Amino acid sequence: MKLYYSPSACSLSPHIVANELGLPIELVKVDLVAKRTEHGEDFLAINPKGLVPVLQLDDGSLLTEGPAVVQYLADLKPDAQLAAASGNMARYRLQEMLGYINSELHQGYLPLFNPACSDEVRSARTAHLHKHYRLIDAALGRTPFLLGDRFTVTDAYLFVITRWADIVKLDLSAFPKLLAFQARIAARPAVQAAMRREQAASA
Template identity: 65%
Template sequence: MKLYYYPGACSLSPHIVAREAGVTLELEKVDIKTKRTESGADFLQINPKGSVPALQLDNGELLTEGPAIVQYLADLNPESGLAPANGTLARYRLQELLGFINSELHKGYSPLFNPATPEAVRAERKEALHKHYSLLEQRLAEQPWLLGDEFSAADAYLFTVTNWAGHVGLDLSRFSAIAAFQQRVVTRAPVQAAMKAEGLIA
């Protein structure tokens, strides 16, 4: 399998999940601006959506959208505990969290990366993100991981998007449980390996 990624983008989440699950992936970096892959291919011919992550399966099919990809990878190794069993309430809780991170956090950051976004919109987005982080702060003040005592695919996704805060001037200093969570995640060996492979840390 091949993961098309951009360093530090939302594609870091499935990269982390794969390493946590012990799933070997081939990596190919994508230039988000030119839509060319590291090998020179036209990424739009591979994924017409033009966005990462995209996972090329061994049978040639392409799977897109981070929440779908992380569940697929987690299910390749159920013993990893990264995703509860299909059909259980716990699995729906995972999907609930992935949906929340995807729609409220991930997309909330998007306008902040655009230099053309008006300051009023930036302020509104930051206020909304603070409200969403307040909910997660409460949860993580009571338990180490989003689903409880076990690291899951949702934790990889939250860690990835929260890493963007410093790049867009979002002050999260009031959220001590979020800060402790980020530190717990970054010290995990598979997370370190993924970040090193993407050139994010030495």
């Protein structure tokens, strides 16, 4: 399989999941501004959305959108239990959490990456993110991971998106459980390996 990614983007989440599962994966770096791959390919010809992640399967077909990609990867090795089996309430809870992270956190950060972001927009986005992080911090006060006592694909996604707080200078000091979670996930060998690999590719 081949994963099209951009350093520090949400594509780090499926990279982490692949590492956790021990799945061999070829990485192809994408310049999201120029819309070119590291091999000079037109990325828009690969994914007209112009976004990462893109997972190219062994049959050549493509899968996009991070929540879908991480679930696909988890289902390749169900015994690892990174996602509950399809068709039961635990899987729907996992999809519920992926959707929540995607809509309220992932999308909430995006305006803050715009250099032209006004103080008014920044204030509104900060309040929005803090509101939702307050709920997540409370949940993490009950269990070590988002869905209980086991690491799942939702934890990889939350970890990656929350790393953006440092980039956009979002203060998360009011959420100690969240910060402890970030440190706990960052210490996982699969996570460290993914970050090292992407950092080396960016050097």
